[in-house]
């Protein structure tokens with residue numbers, strides 16, 4: 001495959017956009033080489049500016065669960081656009097999407113729309129702090145909650161201690177209020193709660209982690225976490241930006257059978273347009289302005305274009321709830337096929353999967369948290385990634401990302417993907 005025009009466009013982009021991209025992972029830093037530039041996409045396929053076609057396993061990092069340029073979403077947005085794209089004044093469709101989301105997700109009465117997952121998580125934490133009157137939060141190493149300051153905190157090597165910022169520009173003052181625990185390690189949470197009695201407002205977690213590869217929670221861990229939070233009067237925030245409306249109509253809460261106190265959404269809820277949301281029972285949500293004292297706002301929040309895309313997407317999912325099972329079966333099929341190839345070639349690997357999320361780790365150890373995810377062989381991953389790209393398979397360009405399957409993928413596409421791995425396996 002030739003990527004001539006993509007490479008030329010990347011050179012131009014780098015002159016006027018830092019690193020040539022508007023979100024870092026897109027730049028292929030972790031795998032080397034230049035990113036491809038996309039011309040268009042439809043269903044399961046991406047078409048780049050050099051005329052190459054790829055089977056896509058990212059789906060814009062999750063939102064496009066029914067495939068690219070899904071007709072009902074495109075039609076809804078096109079129709080709405082003709083009537084004006086934003087008013088900054090209430091519209092009926094905001095209530096329609098809110099009602100539908102509230103009916104699909106367990107345990108929430110009210111929802112507020114924002115413009116990204118970052119905003120959703122940031123606002124959820126502010127609300128938790130305002131509601132509880134406490135300052136500190138607990139997050140888990142390797143969990144991503146967007147790029148707000150409070151979340152850009154990483155664990156020192158295995159230490160469960162006060163976080164230090166892992167990006168310049170995040171102040172120590174901010175970092176000291178973010179405590180770090182280890183995913184799937186309940187004891188690490190218990191230790192923090194005991195050392196910070198009555199100071200922790202919330203624990204925020206990806207209920208199924210997807211930003212260190214896909215890592216499902218151990219049942220005892222996630223149940224124990226719910227119990228610890230309840231006992232200590234700490235609000236449990238499920239960041240369902242990735243899992244919401246993807247793992248099930250009711251997201252990870254439904255799959256795991258556990259209810260959080262506050263939920264954050266993004267990705268699928270916007271159907272491919274910039275939408276985030278956070279939600280909770282009325283008692284908590286009524287703490288938000290203008291009803292309550294916690295401030296949160298947005299000029300373009302709930303704009304009709306974004307709402308119409310979200311409404312078309314959630315309506316489609318709500319009307320065809322078998323889609324989640326269908327996607328899980330496709331993902332299992334892919335899992336079996338890829339695993340058989342890797343086993344035949346005796347390549348050390350672990351594949352993690354839940355619903356339509358899956359990741360391959362080139363590691364002989366189980367991957368259950370950030371430390372074990374970081375032990376994967378990145379050289380193998382790079383060769384795998386570029387080999388598959390050459391075969392026309394577009395995978396996330398980082399070993400720390402989950403793949404997101406979309407329902408436009410056919411079994412022929414999955415077979416083609418497995419065959420592609422067979423073709424390049426000797427290079428890995």
Ligand SMILES: *Cc1c(COP(=O)(O)O)cnc(C)c1O
Nearest residue numbers: 116117118144145146241242266
């Ligand atoms: C993508 C993601 C975010 C951030 O959402 P943006 O829309 O990129 O700001 C937050 N949390 C999780 C779990 C995510 O996957």
